[in-house]
Amino acid sequence: MNRQLVAETSLTGLRPLGIGGRRVHDSWHEIESYLRSALGERYADLFAEPVAGSAGLSWFAAPEGEVKAYSDLDEAQQTALVAEVEHRFTTIREHIDTLGQSTRDSDRRLAETLERAVVVPERQEGRDFLYSVEGEPVLVNWGTRDDVAEPPQAVLQDFLRGEALRTREKQVQAAAAVQPAVVQREVVEVFPWWWLLWLLFGLLIAAMMYLLLIGCGVSGTGARPGFLDFCPGWLAPRDANAGDLLREQDRGDALRREILELERRLAQLPRCERPPSQQQTLLPPDDDDVAPPDEEIPPDDYEERLRDEDIEEGEMQITLIWDGDPDLDLKIICPDGTTIDYRNKVGGACGGVLDVDANDKEETIRPEPVENVTWPEGRAQPGHYRVIIDNYKGRSAGPEPVPFRLRVKRGDQVQEIEGRVGEPGPGSVVHEFDVQ
Numbered sequence: 313m314n315r316q317l318v319a320e321t322s323l324t325g326l327r328p329l330g331i332g333g334r335r336v337h338d339s340w341h342e343i344e345s346y347l348r349s350a351l352g353e354r355y356a357d358l359f360a361e362p363v364a365g366s367a368g369l370s371w372f373a374a375p376e377g378e379v380k381a382y383s384d385l386d387e388a389q390q391t392a393l394v395a396e397v398e399h400r401f402t403t404i405r406e407h408i409d410t411l412g413q414s415t416r417d418s419d420r421r422l423a424e425t426l427e428r429a430v431v432v433p434e435r436q437e438g439r440d441f442l443y444s445v446e447g448e449p450v451l452v453n454w455g456t457r458d459d460v461a462e463p464p465q466a467v468l469q470d471f472l473r474g475e476a477l478r479t480r481e482k483q484v485q486a487a488a489a490v491q492p493a494v495v496q497r498e499v500v501e502v503f504p505w506w507w508l509l510w511l512l513f514g515l516l517i518a519a520m521m522y523l524l525l526i527g528c529g530v531s532g533t534g535a536r537p538g539f540l541d542f543c544p545g546w547l548a549p550r551d552a553n554a555g556d557l558l559r560e561q562d563r564g565d566a567l568r569r570e571i572l573e574l575e576r577r578l579a580q581l582p583r584c585e586r587p588p589s590q591q592q593t594l595l596p597p598d599d600d601d602v603a604p605p606d607e608e609i610p611p612d613d614y615e616e617r618l619r620d621e622d623i624e625e626g627e628m629q630i631t632l633i634w635d636g637d638p639d640l641d642l643k644i645i646c647p648d649g650t651t652i653d654y655r656n657k658v659g660g661a662c663g664g665v666l667d668v669d670a671n672d673k674e675e676t677i678r679p680e681p682v683e684n685v686t687w688p689e690g691r692a693q694p695g696h697y698r699v700i701i702d703n704y705k706g707r708s709a710g711p712e713p714v715p716f717r718l719r720v721k722r723g724d725q726v727q728e729i730e731g732r733v734g735e736p737g738p739g740s741v742v743h744e745f746d747v748q
Contacts, residue, residue: 315372318360318379318443319452322368327459329428336428336455337362343429360452377446397449401430429455614719617682623667626686633682634716639671639705642683647695663691694747702739
């Protein structure tokens, strides 16, 4: 999970690729998870993780060690690095072909995502998108192509058509010089066949207009006779029952207006606040990745796990607990837009600190993990906070959702959220709150 900064780039001169309005960069978690499970870590670590910043993109790589740009390597190292990338691309494209032939929509969508991820710019000087980290290739600016104007269409056809016209003109001029009378007679006697196309077009328009008009009441019969009465029965009642239908429609419209007015008044009424000790926020069931748990989670043991980690209590505290060897990550989006997570454990102006990052390595797995963010007294920044839980690595749970419990303490107020976070992905917002 530990990653180091490889490079910082700008998208100037590049065009990010995407699917359905979403950039391929935003699917890094999905790409990394699939490649890690299907092909191994060496293939998953080929694509650096993009993190958006104020000046562009920062790229992080999993391998730790010396970072060298492609242009800083000698010729032998450059050749070996490019050959390794081409070998891995060949293997990935074989999986793309297999996924593309699947009957599952998710597999075909993943194939399209991988197909765009293996695209790299062609015009960058010195292969600035390729780096070596301890001899292993790492790509940045993947999933982009050069932002150049589209090439003109049918250039070759236009050129050949122009040559044919010039050849035809020379032939006509030569024939006119030899037999001017014959050429004149041929031009005069040519039948103007092109006007038949206009005649056919006019007949088609007339037929379409006729079919449209006879489809609805051109006859002018009914309660309101007249040309082009458009025949909607509810506008031109033709029997006694039509009047009853109009009255029922009026009643329905009046009831709908009354319901809308009652809803407007209800929205203006003050909300009833529950006592802080009874407040509880449940995870919304809208997200596919987060749903109410099917099984019971052991009784409250927040304090016991925090004591085991020697974590002191703060004025505001957000604690995540779960069971087993999965690696869940707790992320906090602060009011100023900064993020507190395993990469940025100190929240800067936000004031919070990530005390512990559990189950991040195989050798430090604990059966009762806990992650916690603490704000000392007076350090919590006012504004809107969002809490995200990410299933970074399911391990023994595989793709199955992992049950969790989340506790949010703000002074004397305590809120608890229970839920399950789905298979590895970009994470889900499970709670939001405001600090005054």
